[in-house]
Amino acid sequence: MAVPQVTYDDVLAARELLKGVIAHTPVVHSRVLSESIGGPVYLKAENLQRAGSFKVRGAYVRIARLTDEERARGVVAASAGNHAQGVAFGSGLLGAKSTVYMPEGAPLPKVEATRGYGAEVIFAGHTVDHALQAARRHADETGAIFIHPFDHPDVIAGQATIGLEIIEQLPETGTIVVAIGGGGLAAGVALAAKHLRPGVRVVGVQAERAAAYPESLAAGHPVMVEPQFTMADGIAVGRPGDLPFEMIHYLVDQVVTVSEESLSRALLLCLERGKMVVEPAGAAGVAALLDKPHAFEPPVVAVLSGGNIDPLLLARVLRHGLAAAGRYLAFRIRLADRPGALAALLRRLAELKANVLDVVHERVGARLHLDEAEVLLQLETRGPDHCDDVLAALRRDGYKLIFS
CATH class of the missing domain: 3.40.50.1100 (Rossmann fold)
Structure with a gap:
């Protein structure tokens, strides 16, 4: 392949161009993530950038x-x-x-x-x-x-200014974790950060439903994949850029993938514990930390690459995240169709300390016998153990649970 076309001097020149145009975003300490990995974790808050992302x-x-x-x-x-x-x-x-x-x-x-x-x-x-x-x-x-979103030297040089800021803000950084779509952000961050701190590790993160880099790195050249639907639309790119791929091949230490469940849990954590509104792609680095908390050398900086999220998607992702965290439970339950049956079920749920969010009671349906009713329940729970306790108690009571 050709020699990379972006130099550290290009990055310094890009920073001069950006003076007075962009925000110098903060690096914020995360106590909950620090406790999880056993060392300091910081969040580079590009979700607070002008126009809502690093782009x-x-x-x-x-x-x-x-x-x-x-x-x-x-x-x-x-x-x-x-x-x-x-x-x-x-x-x-x-x-x-x-x-x-x-x-x-x-x-x-x-x-x-x-x-x-x-x-x-x-x-x-x-x-x-x-x-x-x-x-x-x-x-x-x-x-x-x-104006290519990632496969151009000027674009990569601009994104690389994040790497400059991270090392200047936290000179002792051990690992930078950053989302990868086409690769411009990860390539630029790695170039700048490793120039200032050669020993820093850079880990790229892709959504597993749109992960072209693992296959491309294994092949030694960019490979086209057909992205599946992923909530992380900002990094759903089917083929790595030629220039970012070459730079990532040489400069990025590891590329990992994260599931939709991990992305939703990460978004929930950013919102609930970090007070940060982040889109799913922007939370990819946090998702990687949650998946393998002991795989990263601290101090760790996770780049929150964007915060532009549709409120409707946010509501769905939060529900998904709550379910993944064991704090939201939805299922159907078959009851005898007689007076007091539904009231008895709701009393039992109250005894089990499960908060009922919604109830849909169905008494007529092709799958029901004449003496049966079915209830769709949505519950708020306190975690995975509480979910297990609630379901086990209902089964012991003789209720037929249906998950679909």
């Missing part, structure tokens, strides 16, 4: 380095949302017209925010890779400058 760094640097003639032709980008907002925001500051292609089903708040920053939004396909193809065609047809 504004690379997008602004790329657009700022265009010539006046190039900016006059306008820019075009493709994104599930965060890069879209970064391009729209940067274009507005620099006086360039922007067009952004987004996949169908992109989160509505990200779509509206992108339009709010002045970009024209066009939907294309169902994945970021489909949107990328449409954006490239637009660039070919109109002469607009294509």
Whole structure:
């Protein structure tokens, strides 16, 4: 492969361009994660960045380095949302017209925010890779400058400024844990951090339903995979970028994957214990820490890469996270259809200290006998052990439980 096209001097130059444009986001200590791994853990809060994610760094640097003639032709980008907002925001500051292609089903708040920053939004396909193809065609047809979300030296240099900040804010950092989609963020962070602190470990994290890097690293070159649905839409990229892949191959120490359950638990922890609103992709590093708390050399810095989450998705993910944490339980239960049966069940749940959130009582259905009723219950519980206790007690009482 070609020699990487991003240098430490490029990163320093990008930081100069970004002065007065971006926020210098804090590194916040997490007591609960520190207790979990047995050493200090900090969160680099890029969810508090302007436009809600790290993406504004690379997008602004790329657009700022265009010539006046190039900016006059306008820019075009493709994104599930965060890069879209970064391009729209940067274009507005620099006086360039922007067009952004987004996949169908992109989160509505990200779509509206992108339009709010002045970009024209066009939907294309169902994945970021489909949107990328449409954006490239637009660039070919109109002469607009294509702003790649991760596979360009200027973009990587902009994202790399996060690595500079982390080591300057916490010089003793032992491990940086960072989400990987196309790879621009992880590549940049590794480049800058390892230049300042050669012994630091950098661990990349992918959603297991959209994990192109493990297969690509094993093959020695970028491999295309078809991403499955994942709540972490911000890192659901089917093929690594050529330049980020090369840099990650040499600079990133390990790439791990996390499940949807781990992502939802991480988001819940960030919100409940860290008081941080984070999107699922932004919580990927925290998910990795929760999965294998003793696999990371402290002090650890996990990058919260974005906070742009649809409130409706947040509600669903929180419910998912509560269930994964053993604090939310939903099931059907078969009862005798006689007066007092439902009241007796609810009294029993009260005795078991389970808080009933919702009850749906069904007395007529093809699967029910004439003397049966079925109840859909949603309960708030106090953890996995409490869930087990409640279910075991109901079974001992003779109730038929149905999970579906």
